[in-house]
Amino acid sequence: MSNRKTGDKALDHIIHEMVDTVTNSKDEIFEIGEESRNEFEKLNNELTEIKKQVVSLIDEGDKLEQKVRFSRMRLSEVSKQFQQYSEDEIRRVYEQTHGLQMDLSMKREKEKQLRKRRDDIEFRLRNLDETIARAEALAGKISVVLDYLTVDFQHVSAALEDAKEKQEFGLKIIEAQEEERRRLSREIHDGPAQMLANVMLRSDLVERTFRKYGVEEARKEMKSVRSMVRSALYEVRRIIYDLRPMALDDLGLVPTLKKYLATVEEYNSLEISFASIGKERRFESKYEVALFRLIQEAVQNAVKHAESSHIQVKIEMKPTQTMIIVKDDGKGFDPTEKKDKSFGLVGMRERVDMLDGELTIDSSPGEGTIVTIQIPINS
Structure with a gap:
């Protein structure tokens, strides 16, 4: 069994590793596609701007080229008739022509660079477009593969889980039985x-008291012994109820609750009021047992820990849910404060969670406690 469990864990690990690897690969491809799209958009915007600049430079260059031709003609005229112009005029025309030629040369060079950048961007955009298309196609194929892998591996995992449950089911039953036996042994x-x-010891004391002090004192001791017997009887009945109240199967939830609460009220010298609202009906056995246990735990907490004198228990049966309210006038507590060995509340929460219900506890020191439980149970 140990080798089989080890093999199952190894297979589970391999399956999860494969699915994770394929998923990560899909994510990486998606990221590559997104990065390519972002770069494509960025370069496309840059290309649009470069094209505008090229058109503007061509227009400016053409205009500047006309000015250069006119300036050259002017320089040629001045050179031929230099005697009619001063040295400063000749120098000014020369410098103007030279400056225009330099501006034209710089604009033509800038236009050349922009054209080259434009060609490079167009080439890069074509490559990016192909990369995006390949990434989308590959991501689609991986999605199909991942779907097949996930479905198939779910079947494998389900089969493995079913096998594990069958193997462990017997052990769980044995463990539960042994734990219940240990609990009953401790409680008894x-x-x-x-x-x-103690009753045996006190009975001997009754006899000695009768001989030494007479009937009246012996009667007092007998009264004390009778109280101890009553407490022992209550504990025995409580243990029986903990095992499973027989009346649940025969009478149903509400009559069993009435009988149980009456017993708790009698043996603890406190007042318990019970109210059942809505049309009384029978539930599936698992629900009746769960509701009874929840009320039993809430009442026992009020009796043992809250030191209550009055407990109110209400159960309301609605068409789609059943609501339980247990209210006491005890010393209360802080629900947010975690206490060691608070197994009662933990068990209640776990049982409510198993039934997809909701448990709320409203309490504060000195203000009593209100336990509200809502369980979805259809008619």
């Missing part, structure tokens, strides 16, 4: 067994 040892041992 700490409860009824010790109480009965």
Whole structure:
């Protein structure tokens, strides 16, 4: 079994690694496509701007070229008839012509560079367009492959999980049985067994009291012994109820709750009021047991820890859900404060979560506690 579990874990690991690798590859391809699209858009915008600049430079160059021709003609005329012009005029015409030629040369060079950049960008855009197309095609193929892998591996995982559950089911039953036996052993040892041992000791004390102090004192001791027997009987009944109240199967939830709460009220000398709202009906056994356990745990918490004198229990049966409210006038507590060994509340939350329900606890020190439970149960 150990080797099989190890093999199952290894297979699960391989499956997850394969799916993760394919998923990561798909993500990387998607990122490459997105980066290519962003670069494509950026270069396309730059290309548009360069084309505008080239057109503007061509226009400016043509105009400047006309000025250069006119300036050359003027320089040629001045050179031929230099005697009619002063040295400064000749120098000014020469410098103007030279400056225009330099401007024209620079614009033509800039136009040449922009044309080259334009050609490079157009080439880069063609490559990017091909890259984007390939990335989209490849991502689509990987998506198909990933879908097939995921579906197939889900079947494999389901089969493995089913096999694991079948293997572990017997062990879980045995563990649960042993844990329940240990719990019952502790409860009987700490409860009824010790109480009965005390009854035996007190019964001997009754006899000695009768001989030494007379009937009246012995009667007082008998009253104390009777109280201890009553407590032991209550503990035995409580353990039986913890195992499973027989009335649940025969009478249903509400009658069993009434009987249980009456027993708790009698043996703890406190007041418990019970109200059932809505049309009383039977549920599936798992729901009736769960609702009974939740109310039982909430009431036991109020009795043992809250030191309550009055507990109110209400169950409301609606068409789509059942709501439980357990309210006490005890000392209350801070629900946000975690306490060691608070197994009762943890167990209640776990049971409510298993039934897809909702549990809320409203309490504060000195203000009592209100436990509200809502369980979705259709008619």
